[in-house]
Amino acid sequence: MYDFAIIGGGIVGLSTAMALGSRYPDARILVLEKESQWAFHQTGNNSGVIHSGIYYKPGSFKAKFCRDGSRSMVEFCQKHDIEHDICGKVIVATESQELSRLENLYQRGLDNGIAVQRISSEEVKEIEPHVSCVGGIRVFSTGIVNYKQVCLKYAEIIQKQGGDLRLNTKVLQISPSGKNQVLETNQGSFETRFVINCAGLHSDRMAKLGKANPQAKIVPFRGEYYELTPEKRYLVKTLIYPVPNPDFPFLGVHFTRMIDNSVHAGPNAVLSLKREGYKKTDFDLRDFAEVITYPGFWKLAAKHADEGIQEIIRSFSKAAFVRSLQKLIPEVQTADLVPTHAGVRAQALMSNGSLVDDFLIIQGDNSIHVCNAPSPAATSSLEIGKAIVNQIPQESPLLETAVKN
Incomplete structure (x- = not known):
């Protein structure tokens, strides 16, 4: 018992x-x-990021637990000699129309009690020399670890x-x-x-x-990543994120330096046809049928049709994936990237089509x-x-x- x-x-x-x-x-x-x-x-199969909590609605469990968790996770790693690095990250606007969203994100960081700093495009380049942007935010408490x-x-x-x-x-x-x-x-x-x-x-x-x-209902989304070849890792010093679209549930493709010094680029987010489907070819009839017959999925798909189509295109076209990455680092070329392991996100979806x-x-x-x-x-x-x-x-x-x- x-x-x-x-x-x-x-x-x-x-x-x-x-x-x-x-x-x-x-x-x-x-x-x-x-x-x-x-x-x-x-x-x-996640990115190994110790998140700051900047993205989450003030007062939410995610905001509070992530802010407090980033501290307690670092303390745990220090206590038990687990390798980690509080390297910080930059969130950048690549176009002028993104600057208002960047400012909103900066204010949310302040509301969540996170150490954030507005930085100019020149200051971004001091941290990440190869990034092209019109402005950014520096988030000091973001780190990396092997979970x-x-x-x-x-x-x-x-x-x-x-x-x-x-x-x-x-x-x-x-x-x-x-x-x-x-x-x-x-x-x-x-x-x-x-x-x-x-x-x-x-x-x-x-x-x-x-x-x-x-x-x-849990709807699985596969996050597909590429990895920079070793000779191109110099392009990324820490973590580089775009300004997220507040109407889309995913953060967009970004660059993450891992604790083993490799650099992952992604994720592309697409519906997985199996709850544990890490490959494009993975399929489970029960898992697929549950999603395809769930009214909430079709309401979600209709709401985010344009973004969803772009994710599917990037999933099957490396060139399209690379073009997304080039908005952040123009120097990145197709030959600089090799496929690496994917992850599957267990995302709860309401019957009305809203993501939890x-x-x-x-x-x-x-x-x-x-x-x-x-x-x-x-x-x-x-x-x-x-x-x-x-x-x-x-x-x-x-x-x-x-x-x-």
């Missing part, structure tokens, strides 16, 4: 287990992950706390058993007093198994379901874990048992 069972071994599931072990050191805690390693999906290494440290800490970590264990069913719940898996059954669903790309399905309403633009955490019967935690969830993971633990009903008999065990 376990006190808490966490479904999902990505960075949010592991951070939650670690926070539980810290709050309730005598509780029996179980983490179930269907893959053979931790951080296999979203966490292990897989962070997750391995989380797992190590959970084990030291006495937690039970199970890989290759896929949850197939959730069944009530009196006041408890039984998780039926491919490795047998596990009974627990409380379930926390951090299943990422499958979080909506897992919520339904637990008889909870996820309030939205904040973290979505839902209470169930003796359960909590994290039904939307895309970027900046990795940056925010320590804060999300603490917030989930704080949402466990304090009057629950479970807590008395967990403390006494």
